Amino acid sequence: xxxxxxxxxxxxxxxxxxxxxxxxxxxxxxxxxxxxxxxxxxxxxxxxxxxxxxxxxxxxxxxxxxxxxxxxxxxxxxxxxxxxxxxxxxxxxxxxxxxxxxxxxxxxxxxxxxxxxxxxxxxxxxxxxxxxxxxxxxxxxxxxxxxxxxxxxxxxxxxxxxxxxxxxxxxxxxxxxxxxxxxxxxxxxxxxxxxxxxxxxxxxxxxxxxxxxxxxxxxxxxxxxxxxxxxxxxxxxxxxxxxxxxxxxxxxxxxxxxxxxxxxxxxxxxxxxxxxxxxxxxxxxxxxxxxxxxxxxxxxxxxxxxxxxxxxxxxxxxxxxxxxxxxxxxx
Amino acid sequence: xxxxxxxxxxxxxxxxxxxxxxxxxxxxxxxxxxxxxxxxxxxxxxxxxxxxxxxxxxxxxxxxxxxxxxxxxxxxxxxxxxxxxxxxxxxxxxxxxxxxxxxxxxxxxxxxxxxxxxxxxxxxxxxxxxxxxxxxxxxxxxxxxxxxxxxxxxxxxxxxxxxxxxxxxxxxxxxxxxxxxxxxxxxxxxxxxxxxxxxxxxxxxxxxxxxxxxxxxxxxxxxxxxxxxxxxxxxxxxxxxxxxxxxxxxxxxxxxxxxxxxxxxxxxxxxxxxxxxxxxxxxxxxxxxxxxxxxxxxxxxxxxxxxxxxxxxxxxxxxxxxxxxxxxxxxxxxxxxxxxxxxxxxxxxxxxxxxxxxxxx
Numbered sequence: 001x002x003x004x005x006x007x008x009x010x011x012x013x014x015x016x017x018x019x020x021x022x023x024x025x026x027x028x029x030x031x032x033x034x035x036x037x038x039x040x041x042x043x044x045x046x047x048x049x050x051x052x053x054x055x056x057x058x059x060x061x062x063x064x065x066x067x068x069x070x071x072x073x074x075x076x077x078x079x080x081x082x083x084x085x086x087x088x089x090x091x092x093x094x095x096x097x098x099x100x101x102x103x104x105x106x107x108x109x110x111x112x113x114x115x116x117x118x119x120x121x122x123x124x125x126x127x128x129x130x131x132x133x134x135x136x137x138x139x140x141x142x143x144x145x146x147x148x149x150x151x152x153x154x155x156x157x158x159x160x161x162x163x164x165x166x167x168x169x170x171x172x173x174x175x176x177x178x179x180x181x182x183x184x185x186x187x188x189x190x191x192x193x194x195x196x197x198x199x200x201x202x203x204x205x206x207x208x209x210x211x212x213x214x215x216x217x218x219x220x221x222x223x224x225x226x227x228x229x230x231x232x233x234x235x236x237x238x239x240x241x242x243x244x245x246x247x248x249x250x251x252x253x254x255x256x257x258x259x260x261x262x263x264x265x266x267x268x269x270x271x272x273x274x275x276x277x278x279x280x281x282x283x284x285x286x287x288x289x290x291x292x293x294x295x296x297x298x299x300x301x302x303x304x305x306x307x308x309x310x311x312x313x314x315x316x317x318x319x320x321x322x323x324x325x326x327x328x329x330x331x
Numbered sequence: 332x333x334x335x336x337x338x339x340x341x342x343x344x345x346x347x348x349x350x351x352x353x354x355x356x357x358x359x360x361x362x363x364x365x366x367x368x369x370x371x372x373x374x375x376x377x378x379x380x381x382x383x384x385x386x387x388x389x390x391x392x393x394x395x396x397x398x399x400x401x402x403x404x405x406x407x408x409x410x411x412x413x414x415x416x417x418x419x420x421x422x423x424x425x426x427x428x429x430x431x432x433x434x435x436x437x438x439x440x441x442x443x444x445x446x447x448x449x450x451x452x453x454x455x456x457x458x459x460x461x462x463x464x465x466x467x468x469x470x471x472x473x474x475x476x477x478x479x480x481x482x483x484x485x486x487x488x489x490x491x492x493x494x495x496x497x498x499x500x501x502x503x504x505x506x507x508x509x510x511x512x513x514x515x516x517x518x519x520x521x522x523x524x525x526x527x528x529x530x531x532x533x534x535x536x537x538x539x540x541x542x543x544x545x546x547x548x549x550x551x552x553x554x555x556x557x558x559x560x561x562x563x564x565x566x567x568x569x570x571x572x573x574x575x576x577x578x579x580x581x582x583x584x585x586x587x588x589x590x591x592x593x594x595x596x597x598x599x600x601x602x603x604x605x606x607x608x609x610x611x612x613x614x615x616x617x618x619x620x621x622x623x624x625x626x627x628x629x630x631x632x633x634x635x636x637x638x639x640x641x642x643x644x645x646x647x648x649x650x651x652x653x654x655x656x657x658x659x660x661x662x663x664x665x666x667x668x669x670x671x672x673x674x675x676x677x678x679x680x681x682x683x684x685x686x687x688x689x690x691x692x
Binding site for chain 1: 447448672675
């Protein structure tokens, strides 16, 4: 029986293993230590690793992320938790200027091996300020890497890659996914003795020949549900491609699935304007135009701030039904 | 600003142990470093006016004693980070005039290969971490360097320089709180030249009567105010903070009063509008740190006027040679645009080869 654990547990396991793997790795953030994490991702890590390695901060995102960037220049590898990725906006100068451009402006003399991680999702009835999805904003900046894992296996493998990466990696999770369970082999079941998922590699989560549903983050889960409906009710076999990494992006995998199915929809919980789907559809149009039998469609969150009222907020996000309806327009 | 009484070129603070340890050659070297910075700045200004240098150019003329005096105290585990008025610190840590001049000329031989410019000099091999363009943006990084020193169990400190305008940015206050809370060995040096760009201290900062650094009290942090005219006073004051950082791992805020002879940047058209000509002339004539140190050394019998002239001439020739070097150096190649963005790509690692990193056509 393969081992099943939650997304949260898998993420914690990855963090724990990297704390063991490299003394320079430390976890820094609000409530990550004694409180055990606002979303319990880091539960038990402070007790196990102590004050030096797992550090509670004041509520000072610009301050502690800037501090982590400075420390990383000396070879410390801080993994910094944002309680919500929405709070990145408080630390924007540090995250966009200092983390992303110091290497360039020093002519390559410096690198910034940090990870900034935390939930980046809407749909939790908390209003607009806590519901931002900034993956497109950070992926816009050369020098940064943006990762958005959608299941327990990937979140463990990708956090380990992110921590070992020598560039800044912004690791965007979802509070809605923290409780999701999935197969994550224990290390003794693995040939290499550990689970590593490379940054920049997409994964086909469901094979299909009729249409490609390309997505990242929780929209992958929504897309898989839509694919079930398409198969059961309409005899349409959708292929679901999970990007996993947004920058660098697995362009090859995108083009391969489009060349196979000739139809594509990009689904994301990000906003539409210059969203990830805009980038992906442009890449498809430029490089696989002749393979397309229909225009590339995009399904995003509604182009409005997150609605507080849960009755309406859920309508702002992509649903399986919306994906099915849009898919039927091009199949 | 009220007119200050000029200091006499006798050596208050000369008896401080850290200054007693200076040999005659050390003292001359401090003078040479200040003069080299000034000649570098004057030469870069000349080439800015002739059109060889563009962008922003924030000159350090008048403030040389601050970087030279404080950096002269540092050892192998001590680090330096500063803001955009960074040429003086760069030369003080031992960066060469050639690489610094070539950088402002935008040349391939520049310290940042022409990618950073005047505000973004770096030399990690000399523990020099920039050169940062956003006001106070470097102040959390300074706390981070101190965090890194402590994390690695080293006895060292980070000198984090900033202008008086930077003290009103939020990131600075967050950094102060963390530095004091976590006993980080960071020393924030406010180079107080009286003006945050064109806005005077009186119009920009509310602070205790004792000065800007006294805000440290609110963070339970030590502080001191130092007259930046005198190298002796700077060294004596900064050394106390360095010892506090090394021995107790405690942070300090130092306010070193100084004056920039030129505008905020060369593009500052109002430099004689928000400051009176009389005020500027008073500082140039009566409070210039190079003149003060020169007079001190003559008084001590360490140098003669002729020695000074020789140092000045030599520094001028070095700066001219650096400008020649910069002029003759090639511009960067277009092919370098995509270098130095991702470490993994530059080093052609498996991670650097996986996925598409760049999206231009």
